[in-house]
Amino acid sequence: MMIRLTKRQKSNWFHNHWIRMYLLLVLLFPQSMMKKCRLDYFIELDRTARLWDLEKGVEKLMLGLHPNNITCVRFIPNSSLAFTVSLSTVRIWDLRIAKNVYTLHSSGLGTEGELATTNTGRQNTVPISETVITAAEVDPLGRFLFTTFSGDVRVWDLEKFAAYGRLTGASHSPRSEVSCLSVTNDPSLQVYTGSRDHYVKIYDVKSDGQGIYEATHELSPPHYDSITCVLPYGDSVFTASKDTNIMRFSTKDWKRDHLELKAHDRAVNDMCILEMERPLLATVCKAGNVKLWDITSTRRIRTVGEISQAHDDQINAITTDSGLVYTASNDTMVGVWRLSPFGS
Template sequence: MAEGHTKPVLCLDATDELLFTGSKDRSCKMWNLVTGQEIASLKGHPNNVVSIKYCSHTGLVFTVSTSYIKVWDIRDSARCIRTLTSSGQVISGDACAGTSTRTVTSVQGEHQINQIALNPTGTTLYAATGNSVRIWELSRLQPIGKLSGHIGPVMCLTVNQTASNHDLVVTGSKDHYVKVFEITEGMVGNIGPTHNFEPPHYDGIECLAIQGDILFSGSRDNGIKKWDLEQQELIQQIPNAHKDWVCALAFIPGRPMVLSACRGGMIKVWNVDTFTPVGEIKGHDSPINAICTNSKHIFTASSDLTVKLWSGRRLPTGSI
């Protein structure tokens, strides 16, 4: 479809019209899914772009590199309007603009941000930083608290809404544990987990996917666990779901299926209800680093520099 990234693609986000891809080439690209054209390239990141989120409510894009979250306004020729740091600072404009060479070390007091997630209403941003998760209130772009309780770096997180409209944040860490935090109205400061899922994985958690009361966690132990959020218990586990680290998980919209992808480039499809295999396909010849979906397609980002588009029937329809 288009000339893409020059290094591995590490992260993705998509709407029905737009696709966002972040790469080791220190850029984030924005694609028009209707025409297949690249619209913009968001540059000036100090290192790999490891996480990206688009907020449809505000038209803002958040990209993560080292200890920074860059906030882009794409309604106005894609410019960086703020830079947020892992320690909770807010810098006006682009604090990384001057970094022409790759920055390896973090500034004193700052930590690597591994992943970010937006709540469903687009009012709050959660950033996994070291062993904790920083909470940002987006209306004022201010840090308002922290989720703590892990003893290893938080590698992945996902946010859902409870019946009472509270944010339910699920975190997966290098400490092998999955934890759940329920954020009620007006909660600020240091917040501990409402639940700690047992038993833990045998290695670090790489990915999470949530739908209703069902949660899937994928790990470096090659296994996938299926949890019941309501009952707060393990429903089922498949110890060797893949032959390598399980790097990405996603639900197929409108179908009772969940996708998993691994470092070996395999994509597997599972029935959500029975957690039995439906099929598998060699998606890429290199590691798959991320999966996301919109209402029509599935997108897989790989170290082979491409993003592939798949229809819900698991057939590749093209690549970027």
């Protein structure tokens, strides 16, 4: 079956009014978490994060001001908290009061409340003891936060807001760094790291998160450029890279099942799974294109849908919720798309 993406035709605020921002990331979360309101986070280059109600088309909260651009934002499951990342700090926000309740530092230190500073201008440097956090992720239960520290990853206990563990050697070279993270806990806690020196590693983390961990698996062969996304799904792991290729590995033996050469014309920036009658892999790239892939017929993947020039600039992120697909681009637009089989 071939699938197409069409712009959503339902007349509501979000469809009729594009959110005009230079977007880095779009993040949706289960409706049950916030009184069944469909909410979404968007990041702006004015160093703020904004929470929107997609059904009413109103801005709920604005979180800021950050020292520089926000590179990551996530809701923390099973809580009223969210976090934002900018330069070397992670800010934990209580969404009930729109207040920064904790600030976590790349070095492993944590402070309660907002970081006191007299400098409200844009900052471009970090303290000597700190490093820029290049990726951050929370586990599906909301117990642990993982943040990068050059080629390593820190493990934070979100009940105590303290650094309890560390994943070592996530990059091959000490001059490289971790570029992306993914976390699963089915059946046990596993962390997937992608690095700028082309490798993906897997770490098995204890239930309390404490300790120093070395990688238990390394996916081989590696990509030819920086890893941009690692997506575990079922018994597979999909990896994407700036080399324009997509790989599929089996979690049973950690061997590669398939290599899709030149999956896109430009660097693959993000991937997500679209839960339909049969799940599809959705990918976006630096050229502004979206592709849908069949991942269930065989261990190979094949294209079943594509939209060229979905945006006028590179697409940075893609996600899905309630049958809709959201894409965020450097063209200052958020695209809202509806999936439908050809002929429907």
